Amino acid sequence: MLSFIVRRLLQTIPIILAVALLIFVMFSVIPGTFASSMGDDGRGMLDAQVMERMNKEFGLADPVYVRFGKYIAQLAQLDLGMSFRTRQPVSSVLADRMWPTLQLSFAAMMFSIVIGVPLGFIAALRPGSIIDTVSMVGAVSGLSVPKFWLGLLMMYFFALQLGWLPSFGYGDGGLRYLTLPAVALGVAPLALLARTTRAAVLEIMNADFVRTARSKGMSEWRVVQWHLARNALVIVLTTIGLQFGTVIGQAVVIEKLFAWPGLGSLLVDSVTLRDIPVVQGAILLIVMFFLLVNTLVDVLCAIIDPRIKYT
Amino acid sequence: MSQKPLLEVENLRIDLSIGDTKFPAVQDVSFTIGRGETLGLVGESGCGKSITALALIGLLRHPLSIGGGIIRFDGREIQSLSPAQMRQLRGDRISMIFQEPMTALNPLSPVGRQIAEMFVLHKGASWRDAERQAVEALASVRVPAPERRVKDYPHQLSGGMRQRVMIAIALACSPDLLLADEPTTALDVTVQAEILDLIRDLCAERGTAVLMISHDLGLIANMCRRVGVMYAGRIVEERAAEDVFRAPSHPYTSGLVASLPLLGARARQGRHRLMEIAGVVPPVAAFPAGCRFHPRCRASTEICVAADPEVTLLPNGGSVRCHHHE
Numbered sequence: 001m002l003s004f005i006v007r008r009l010l011q012t013i014p015i016i017l018a019v020a021l022l023i024f025v026m027f028s029v030i031p032g033t034f035a036s037s038m039g040d041d042g043r044g045m046l047d048a049q050v051m052e053r054m055n056k057e058f059g060l061a062d063p064v065y066v067r068f069g070k071y072i073a074q075l076a077q078l079d080l081g082m083s084f085r086t087r088q089p090v091s092s093v094l095a096d097r098m099w100p101t102l103q104l105s106f107a108a109m110m111f112s113i114v115i116g117v118p119l120g121f122i123a124a125l126r127p128g129s130i131i132d133t134v135s136m137v138g139a140v141s142g143l144s145v146p147k148f149w150l151g152l153l154m155m156y157f158f159a160l161q162l163g164w165l166p167s168f169g170y171g172d173g174g175l176r177y178l179t180l181p182a183v184a185l186g187v188a189p190l191a192l193l194a195r196t197t198r199a200a201v202l203e204i205m206n207a208d209f210v211r212t213a214r215s216k217g218m219s220e221w222r223v224v225q226w227h228l229a230r231n232a233l234v235i236v237l238t239t240i241g242l243q244f245g246t247v248i249g250q251a252v253v254i255e256k257l258f259a260w261p262g263l264g265s266l267l268v269d270s271v272t273l274r275d276i277p278v279v280q281g282a283i284l285l286i287v288m289f290f291l292l293v294n295t296l297v298d299v300l301c302a303i304i305d306p307r308i309k310y311t
Numbered sequence: 312m313s314q315k316p317l318l319e320v321e322n323l324r325i326d327l328s329i330g331d332t333k334f335p336a337v338q339d340v341s342f343t344i345g346r347g348e349t350l351g352l353v354g355e356s357g358c359g360k361s362i363t364a365l366a367l368i369g370l371l372r373h374p375l376s377i378g379g380g381i382i383r384f385d386g387r388e389i390q391s392l393s394p395a396q397m398r399q400l401r402g403d404r405i406s407m408i409f410q411e412p413m414t415a416l417n418p419l420s421p422v423g424r425q426i427a428e429m430f431v432l433h434k435g436a437s438w439r440d441a442e443r444q445a446v447e448a449l450a451s452v453r454v455p456a457p458e459r460r461v462k463d464y465p466h467q468l469s470g471g472m473r474q475r476v477m478i479a480i481a482l483a484c485s486p487d488l489l490l491a492d493e494p495t496t497a498l499d500v501t502v503q504a505e506i507l508d509l510i511r512d513l514c515a516e517r518g519t520a521v522l523m524i525s526h527d528l529g530l531i532a533n534m535c536r537r538v539g540v541m542y543a544g545r546i547v548e549e550r551a552a553e554d555v556f557r558a559p560s561h562p563y564t565s566g567l568v569a570s571l572p573l574l575g576a577r578a579r580q581g582r583h584r585l586m587e588i589a590g591v592v593p594p595v596a597a598f599p600a601g602c603r604f605h606p607r608c609r610a611s612t613e614i615c616v617a618a619d620p621e622v623t624l625l626p627n628g629g630s631v632r633c634h635h636h637e
Contacts, residue, residue, distance in 0.1 A: 208414035214370055215409075216480065217402030217432055219395075226428065230419045305419055306464040 005299055012291040017072070019287045023280050024071060028064045034084040034274045058084055071280075080284075081277035085270075090281040094263070098285065100170060101262030104255065105248045107182035109240070112190035117236055119190075120197025125224070127202065135194055142191030147250060151184035151257045168259045181258040185251060189243040193236070200235035204228050234305050241297030245290035316343040317487055317520050318367070319383040323390075325362050325371065325544075326378035327595050335378060336595045337363055337544040344488065349514070349521040351531035351552065353567070354541035357592045360524045361410075363541075364490040366390075367522070368405050369397040385487065403433040406481040408510075410493040412473035416465040422476045423449070423461025429483035448479040452509060471502035478509060485517045492524045507534060528567055532556060540564045543592055543603040550629035560631040562608045563588070602634065610635045 033055060055061050059070065074081055080090035123132040158180060159167030171177040204210060205228070213227045248263075255264035263282050270278040302308040325337035337359040344350045352360045365371050367382060369389070382390040389400065409415045416425060426448050427441035436444065442461065449457035452475040465473055474494060481489055491510060495503035511534060514521050523534050531538055532552050540548045540561065548561040559565040569586035590607040593599060599606055605615035612635070620634045 208409060208411055209417040211370065212409065212415045212477070212480070213417070215368060215401060215407045216429060217398045217400070218428070219398060222432075227417045227420070231417070234419075307418060307466050 004302065005295070008295045008298060012288070012295065015291060016284065016288060020072065020075065020280070020284060021068065023283050024068050025064070027274075027276050027279065028067075032274050033060055034058065034276070037272065037274045080281040083270075083278045084275045085273055085278070090277045093266070093278055094281050094285055097261060097263045097266045097282075100173065100260055101248065101251055101255070101264060102289075103173065103178065104181055104185060104251055104260060104262060105244065107178050108186035108247050108251075109189065109244055111182055111186035112193055112243070113240060116190040116193030117197050120194040120199075120236075121201055121232075123194065124198040124201035124205065125220075132198075136198070139191040139194045142187045143195075145187065147184055147188065148253050148257050150187060151181070151254060154180050154184055155258075168257075170259075170261050181254050181260055184258075185247060185254045188250070189247055192243060193239060196239045197232065197236050200232045201228065204231045207231075230304060234301050237297050237300055237304075241294045244293045248286050248289060315386055317346045317348075317385060318344040318522075319381070320363075320367070321381040321383070323363065323366065323380035323382065324378040325359065325366055326376050328374040328376070329596060333378065334595045334598075335544060336375065337366070340380070340541075340544075340546050342539055342546065342549060344520045344522060346487070347515070347518045347520055348537070349511075349523055349535045351535035351538040352522060352524045352541060353526060353528055353531050353538060355526060355592050357594075358541040359544040360541050361492050364407065364492050364522060364524055367488075368401055368407050368490055369394075370401075370407075399433075402429060402486075403484045404486050405488045405490065406484070406486045407490040407492065408474070408477050408481050408494045410496050412470050412477055412497060415477055416473055418465055421462050421464055422468065422473075423463075426461070426476065426479050426483060429480055433484045444483075445479075448483050449476070451482075451513065452476070452479045454479075470498050471506065474498060474502075474506050475509065478506070478513065482513055482517065482519065486519055489514060489519050489521045490524070491521055493526070494523075495530070496525070496527075503530075510534075528556075528571060540567070543598055544595070545603060545632060547604065547633065548629070548631045550625070550631075554627065554629060558637070560625060560629075560636045561604075561633045562610050562635070563604050565637075602632075604633075 033051075036051065052061075059067060062070075071081070080094070082088065083090055083093050086093060119131075119135045123129075123135050126132055155167045158165050165180055166177055167180070169177060210223060210227060213223045218226070251260075251262060252264035252267055254260065255262045256268050259265070263286065267279060267282045269275075270282065320343070321341050323337060323340040324335050326333040327336040340359075340363060342350060352363065354360050362371065362375055365375075366377055367384075369392070371377060377390055380390065381388055384400070384405065389397065392400075416422065423442055423445045426445035427436075427438065430436040430441035430444050431438060434441075445461050446457045449460055454460050454472060454475050460468075460472075465476075468476065477494075489510070494510065495506050498506060507530065510521065510523075513519075521534075523531060525531050532555075535552050538550060538552045538555050539546045540555070540563065542563050548555070548559070548564045550560070555564060556568055559568050566586065566588040570588065572585060588607055593603070593606070599616075600619075601617055602608070602611070602615040602620050605611040608615065614634050618634070620632050622630050622632050623636060624630050625636075
C-alpha cells in the first residue's frame with residue numbers, strides 16, 4: 001500500500017518536469033519582458049540601456065536552453081527563484097496566496113459535491129421524474145453558463161439588490177465573503193458531477209449483479225446501500241478528482257472577478273508584468289496540487305475496488 | 312405436504328411495450344411443477360424462456376411486464392402481490408441462478424458477504440452468524456477451503472467457482488423452487504457437468520423443485536423428467552423427457568432433436584447429415600399469424616397459416632400445439 005502511494009508520487013515527477021518545460025518554452029516565445037512591460041503603464045518605454053541591464057540582472061540575456069538548465073537545477077534544490085517585481089523569493093509570494101485559493105477551491109468543490117452527487121443519485125433512482133428532468137436541464141445550463149457572467153449576476157442580485165453578502169474582496173476570509181465566489185466557481189462542477197453520478201448509477205442499475213441482488217429479495221434501498229453505492233462511488237470519486245484540478249484552474253477568472261487574493265489573481269497580474277518566476281511557480285504549484293489530488297483519488301479507488309492492483 | 316402442485320402457471324402472458332403498443336412476448340404459457348420436481352424448458356434464444364423465469368420471480372422490468380394469466384405458488388396467486396410481499400418470497404422460497412457468473416456477483420464485495428446477505432435478509436441473522444453460515448454454505452457447494460474463500464472477491468475466482476457461489480446464494484435459504492436460467496452456458500464443458508451434478512444433488516437433498524432453462528436438449532434430458540419446448544413465446548410441446556427424444560410430436564421439436572449430433576453407438580449405424588431448422592425465431596413484434604412456426608415448418612399447410620392451433624392432449628401424457636402433430 002505504502003509503496004503504491006510512493007510509486008504514484010514518483011510517477012508525478014516526469015509530469016512536473018514536462019510542465020516546467022512547457023511553461024518555460026511558452027514564456028520564451030511570447031513577446032515582451034519584465035523590463036519592457038514596465039513601459040506599459042503609459043509613462044513611456046524605459047531607456048534601452050536600463051532595459052538591457054535589467055535583462056542581464058534577471059538572467060534573461062542567456063539563450064533559452066541555458067536558462068532552462070539553470071531553472072531545473074534551481075528546482076532540484078526546491079528553489080523557485082526570485083520575483084522580478086517584489087524581489088522576494090517566489091515560494092514566500094506563493095505561500096501567501098495559496099491559502100485563499102485552496103479555501104475557494106475546497107469550498108466550491110464541497111458545494112458541488114454536497115448538492116451534485118445526491119441530485120444525480122435521486123435523478124437516477126427516478127428516471128423521467130420531475131426531479132430528474134429539472135435537475136438535468138439545470139445541469140446542462142450550469143455547464144453552459146459562463147462563470148464570470150454568473151458571478152456578475154450573483155454580485156448584482158445578492159450583493160447590490162438584496163445586500164445579503166459582500167460583493168467582492170477577501171475581508172476576514174470568512175463564509176460571508178467566501179459564499180458568492182465559491183458558488184460561482186462550483187456551479188459547473190456541480191452540474192458535471194450531477195450528470196456523471198446519474199449516468200454511473202443508471203449504468204450500475206442495469207448491471208447483472210444488481211439483478212442478482214434483487215433476486216435475493218432485497219428492497220431497492222438495500223440494493224442501493226449494499227451493492228450500488230460503492231460501485232458508483234468509484235466513478236464519482238474519479239470525476240471529483242479531475243474536477244478539482246479544473247476548479248483550481250478556473251479559479252483564475254473568479255478570483256479576478258471577486259478580487260480574491262489567491263494564486264489566480266496573482267497569476268494574471270504576473271503574466272501581465274512578465275514576472276516569469278512567479279508565473280512558473282504558480283502554475284507548477286497548481287499542477288502539483290492537481291496531481292496530488294488525483295493520486296489521492298487513485299489511492300482511495302484502490303482501497304474501495306479490490307480489482308485495482310497496488311502496482 | 313399437500314397434493315397440489317408447488318407451482319401452477321396458467322395462460323401467462325408477458326407484454327413487451329414499444330412506445331404505446333404492447334406485443335405479447337410470451338402468450339398462453341401454462342405448466343405446473345410439483346414439489347421437488349424438475350421441469351426443463353428448452354428453446355432457441357429469444358423464444359421467451361428467460362423472461363418466463365423472470366416473471367415467476369417478479370423481476371420483469373420495463374419494457375417487459377406481466378400482461379395476464381395466473382401464477383399460483385404453493386396455492387397462492389403471486390402475479391399481483393405487492394413488491395414487499397414478493398420480496399419475502401424472492402430469495403427465501405423462490406430463487407434464481409443466472410447465466411453469466413462473471414457479472415452476476417458484485418465485484419466490490421467478498422463472496423462470503425454476498426452469501427451472508429441471504430441469512431441477514433431472510434433469517435434475521437446477525438452479520439457475525441451469517442458470515443459463519445456462509446462458510447457452511449460455501450462448503451456445501453463443494454468449494455475447497457471455504458473458510459478462506461469467503462474472503463475472496465469474485466475476480467479471484469474461476470467461472471465455475473463463481474457459479475458455485477451463485478448456487479450457494481440461491482440455495483442458502485433452502486427455497487421450494489429454484490429457477491436455473493442457463494446455469495452452465497458460460498462454462499467449460501467439464502465444469503458444466505460438475506455444476507449440473509451439484510444442482511441436482513443439492514436440490515434433491517433439500518426437496519427443491521427446479522425449473523431448468525436451457526437451449527441444450529441433451530442437458531435437459533439429463534436433468535429433467537418432463538420437458539416443455541418453447542417457440543416464439545409459446546410452449547409448443549410438453550412431454551416426458553424420453554418421449555420428446557423417442558417420438559417428438561411437434562415439427563419444431565423433431566427439428567431440434569434431428570439437429571443433435573449423434574455420438575458413440577448411435578453414430579456407427581450410418582453417417583447422417585446433421586439436420587437444421589431453416590430460418591430464425593421471428594422478433595416479438597413480427598410474430599406470424601396462425602401457427603407461429605409455420606414459416607419455418609416443413610409440414611405446414613393452409614390451416615397453419617389461417618388458424619392458431621389449440622393445445623391437444625396426447626394419449627400417453629403431455630400436450631402439443633400443432634395442427635399436424637404426430
